[in-house]
Amino acid sequence: MESFNLTTEPWIKVLDGKTNSEQMVSIKELLQNAADYRQLAGEMHAQDLAVLRLLEAILMTVYTRVDQDGEAYEWVTLNDKMHVQSDDDEIDSFTLLQILTETWLSLYKAGQFSDAVFDYLDKNKDLFDFFGDRPFYQVTAEQYDRFVPDNKKIAKGSGTVDLMQINRLISQSGNSVAIFAPKSANRKNKMTLDELVRWIITYQNFTGVTDKTKVKAKEKMSNSRGWLYTLNPVYAQGKNLFETLMLNLLLFNPNKPAYVQQRPVWEEDLGEYVKKRLSQVKPDNFAETYTVWSRLLHIEWQDGTPTVFSAGLPAFDSANAYNIEPMSTWRRNQKDGNYYPATRQLSSIDIAMWRNFGQYIDIEGRDESKEPLTVAWLNYLKSKKIVLNNQMVNLHTSGIISNGGATSLMPAAEFDDNLRIEADVLFDETEDRKNAWPERIEHMVDLSQKVGRKYYGFLMEIGRIRFGSQGAADFAGRKSQMFYDNLNEPFENWLSGLTGGDDRDEKQETWEKELRRVALKTLSEFLEIIAPRDISGTNDVQSNIFIAANKYRAGINKVMNEGKK
Template identity: 50%
Template sequence: MSEKSFNLVTEPWIKVIDEDNLEQTVSLEQLFTNAAHYQQLAGEMKSQDLAILRFLLAILTTVYSRYNADGKPYEWLTIDEQSMRPVSFDEDEFEDSGKDDLLQTWNDLYHAQHFTEIVTRYLQKYADRFDLLSSEHPFYQATRAQYDSLVPKNKVVAKGKGTVAVKQMNRTISESNNKPDIFSPNTSPHKNDLSLAALARWLITYQNFTAVTDKTKVVAKEKFSVSPGWLYGLNPVFATGNNLFETLMLNLVLVPQGVDLEIETISQQLAWELPIEEYVKARLTGIVPGNLAELYTIWSRVIHIEWDNGQPLIFSAGLPKLDNHEAFLEPMTIWKFNKKDKEWQPNLRWLNSLGKAMWRNFGQYISVQQAENSQREPGIVTWLHLLQSKKQLQMRQLCASLQ
């Protein structure tokens, strides 16, 4: 009997709106090939769309920080042909031409109005890591043996503890076993029903917006606070274009602003490129990733899914919380200066500010004062300004893009 498979590279799972205002569900290959023909992402929630957008950007950032628009490795980077990962970095040569090369790649892609074959080649190289049902490398998950090796003995899968209900991961319901959601879009017998495509979308979203109610933690030498999910602690800001291709391109920060570019900035430690044990070891350090692709796909939980008659039983183990103070690599947040600690931190949105329009806090997005520590632009705004200064974006496009 052949092993079951649901490969995100080739199976449709991402919801989009096409040129005819119709909803489609597409695969990763289809999305990157036809991005200019889709208006926008169209998942169940805008927060889910943001999580998926960052996941897509992680793939593009990984590929185009290693290869130019022609699919050739940059001269200052040595790439292992088998893994398509960087193995060495010439700092002197990068200092001479690295930033210009990356900006040229962005410019070439933007004017071509499509992504190139190298993205598909990368996805095909790691296709086995994008299989939601793989027995060896399940997407965004650990195998049963890996999960059991990472959690306390009394929390292993056989004990049946540390589970998260599908209806809790599905944020259109967001119901625990203790507090029923009266106004759920699904009736009680079907609250845990979810297609494989929807499960993939919510799995990515859950890693970004996890709460902190979990009782199971990954085993570590020192005690730690469980991560609430990186996006959970941001007030996000991003750019939108006339179609999905433009939206991806406007947010494709190949030259991160406010940080020094070095090998860590372009040498991604991605969950689908590394053994899970190695990835979790890096997460246990509590250090904020040094590159965007890793930051966009950072895990807040180690997830393992057991399947019982086609129904998922989801096990979840918490990973350490990351300190987002002065994490200037993150481009999609507004900032505020903490006078007590004398450092910048993301300016979070609270319940009493949810109804405030973006324009009412214009100064948090666009610097209008010169005083030190009075304002700090979001990284995505500085990136758009850089593109405009390099004549790669017109001012008209720049003004219309920020959301």
Template identity: 50%
Template sequence: MADKRFNLTTDPWIKVLDKTTNRERTVSLIELFKNAQDFSQLSGEMRSQDLAILRFLLAILTTVYSRYDANGRGYDWLDVNPDTMQAEMNDDLEDSEINVYLYETWAHLYRSNHFTNIVTKYLKRYADKFDMFGDQPFYQVTETQYNRLVPKKKQISGSEGPGTVAVKQINRLISESGNTPSIFTPKSDEFKNDIQVDELVRWLIMYQNFTGVTDKTKIETADKFSASAGWLYKLNPVFADGETLFQTLMLNLVLRSDEHASVIQQPVWEYDTIDAYVNERKKQVQPTNIAALYTTWSRLLHIDWSERGQPTIFSAELPMFDSDEAFIEPMTTWREDKKTGRYRPAVKTLRSLGTAMWRNFGEYVKVDPSDSGHEAGIVDWLSDLRNQDDSDDQIIRGSLLTLASVGLVSDGNATSQAPVAEVYDDMHINADVLFDPDEDQALHWPHRIEEMIQLTQIIGSDYWHFAADVARIRNLEVRPFANQLSAQFYEGLNKPFKDWLADLTNQDDRDEKSEEWRKFLRKYVLDAAGNVMQTSSSRDIGGFMDVSGIIDKNKGLVNIFTVNNRLKYRVQVHMNQN
């Protein structure tokens, strides 16, 4: 394969949707950045793959535009090497001063609706690092480098040696290990390991972000380290979704310097050597810049190509840094550890699959301005953009923002963490509502929205208890029946609530809009109960004497009518209380 070439900068490998024709196209890095405004979105094999590639693209943009302004000139407070295009600080500026310049670059790019030629210049400068078959192959190591970094008994020779990971395992549509066949896959057994180079590139980037823990080989270190999943696999991802790929990239392009993130960027391909990168990873220290974070490897991979062009992939685990208080990460929600008081990224699990994004509104958005909790970094970044957006040609203010969440959910098994489901959800909200400047908590929109969500959860609990009572009347297993009806209840609420949320403006009367939702919710829950009653049998109508007092503490007659009346009473009480 010595004469084979596939360079990500010039060869097509990124799947996108053309905005005009709505047809899928495959483009190179240079073509994507030149024409991002003409594409509606990334369109890879999976949404979680698109997210991994989005972050890879953002690493490039963050690196370039933290060094060069929208006119292609290096910032005065940096020494930019004309050969390497890498930068060092030459002035001790405050973060606030640096951020003024960075915002000017961001705003100029957004208003121009296209990226500038400096991105192409950067990609051409580092084209050798983006070659799948180059001397330093993209997102891989050579056989010599691999053998130097793993224990002697794990070393390889050509296509022979331990520690292989099959293509069908890297392909997250299959995710099949050598031990457990995956039955419901898009490929038959004969073709599960067949792959084209452009597809392999997409899965390679995704795999580094969504790796399980089945590897048997680790790099050699002085101290033992625990196996770790890919970084994105350990988050509850959230990002801003624009009307075009250009807008999506721009809204998520966090160009700022603060206590969590340095303005000096170092993506993985800018390390002088692989050894230098691995030595840095051995320290298990959180990255100090976004480009490093977005290009973090979870595995040291070496690919050997057979005569017929099929890859054998060798994999060795790398030490992963701790996720506690890794506030440099903008694309996650956070959970506080009640014992330690420290924050760590929330994680999507099997138990949370049926919970829509809007129901966790308070995890994405700080609903109380005085709260010391941590909202998603991308929301904080959008707030920064809105606060600085004071020109006549406003970008963020008054616009409808889309917050989206996509994640690959693992089986929860500590020894495998194999993916079992992919989830996607979004919610639309006016920027002025999301970042309501009114400090009066009673009028502050995010706080009011959270109140309506909490009321909805309470009424949802009332409905669950109604369903549980119906199950007891019908002599059915309580939890499965009640959970099924509850899931249907919330499924039916998703569109109405998201529509109500998207329709809110800062000119609306908060009380009127809240009452609008309360009226809808009351009618909705009673109609849902009515639908259950329409399927009533003679057993439901006859009921039973509740001698145990589980439903009726007075141990009286319980039937479909009494439990429905109980629901109406609970709903009325809770509506009046909230």
């Protein structure tokens, strides 16, 4: 029987830390030598995030059951596969916090993962085989036929999804051709086995809604999109892959320390899992959320060529899911008061991370967002003086933005960005919160965006002169990004240069001067090319470019003066 076991076969792409060359490794190789690799290096950043979450699910599962020496914790009883047979969910939270923190610290100090994780992989290798009785991230033909309607069974040949659609760099359906694809037409539907594994994992995380087949349900349901597709993710990036994995390895919820059994999807009974998904019950643990399926997939092989059958599962309610999804930013819905994932839209693709600073850290008096658990975890590690003292934090985001079409949600763009800031600044413990760095930084972000809106107003006035009222908004929307293009690097440099010991007033004044300089520089660049109509104006618009420019300068002064009050 054919086998491709993800624990021992190379399929994960990484960058070597010394040579910067690309390598292909298995799960075991990666975890054994994680400190030697700089980062994951798959076909796209979004794919790397999907693989990172899978690896985190493995580590969370193992090290919430056994310590660094492979000894089971007092509150769990394990079987011979290291699965939980019974547990004591009444374990004292203080004891649990101490023990799990010690496990985390021991691994971090060792600079490598212990034998416990490799024991788990050996004992569960049958669950990581891409073929076999329980194919990884897939179901068997019998299982697939059991859960889909009779007219969608495999023998009918319907409900398939092409490889070129699973490949999120192409995402070509049968209805439209992806013209600017990275593969030629005759190669779009071909993949190596390692490539297929990576894209299957990615597809489960970033699924659109074009496929029509669904699992059988008593009530009408819609196909869910991939869970990661709904997020604006944030995670910590370390100086190497080991550090990245460790900084994102939450062994408990830092806001609510309590024992929660971590259950990745490969340990679930398939029937129970589908039943739970049909009832739209939220996952109750990180590992399940990180490995959640959006589709039941079955692969038929003929002469080495795969045919992928796909049946949709319903989505679970994302309201207030911040305790089961560590890597998301959150926004409060004003109508119902609930927090939902802060999904990225095409209109926000050019918005750098610093402009959403308030979504990543708790800001006094601001309840529009909820601090992500990944950031709360870093704060916990620092507060215990475990790590990050006088060190930089590199917060990272990656993902895919859909086209917004309700009947397709096809990938339209990828985003990838980072935000570097000293831990003492991000997690400033100053008692006077109004003087604390996060509040100060958020004030500077707000100030910068107010000036940006003044520039947009200037462009609207120019747009009305050039194109009339109907074309002004389109013109201003296209041109306003120039302001932030000029502002992004200076702000990021200012932010990464802050330290806990800086004079806050002095550093704030430094940024205000830089903001004014960039705002006026952007205006000067715009004024380098003007048309006669800009000078003369029109009968409909009693203005010209010089009047508009003076209004903009006055607007800058007004905003800056208000910021000092």
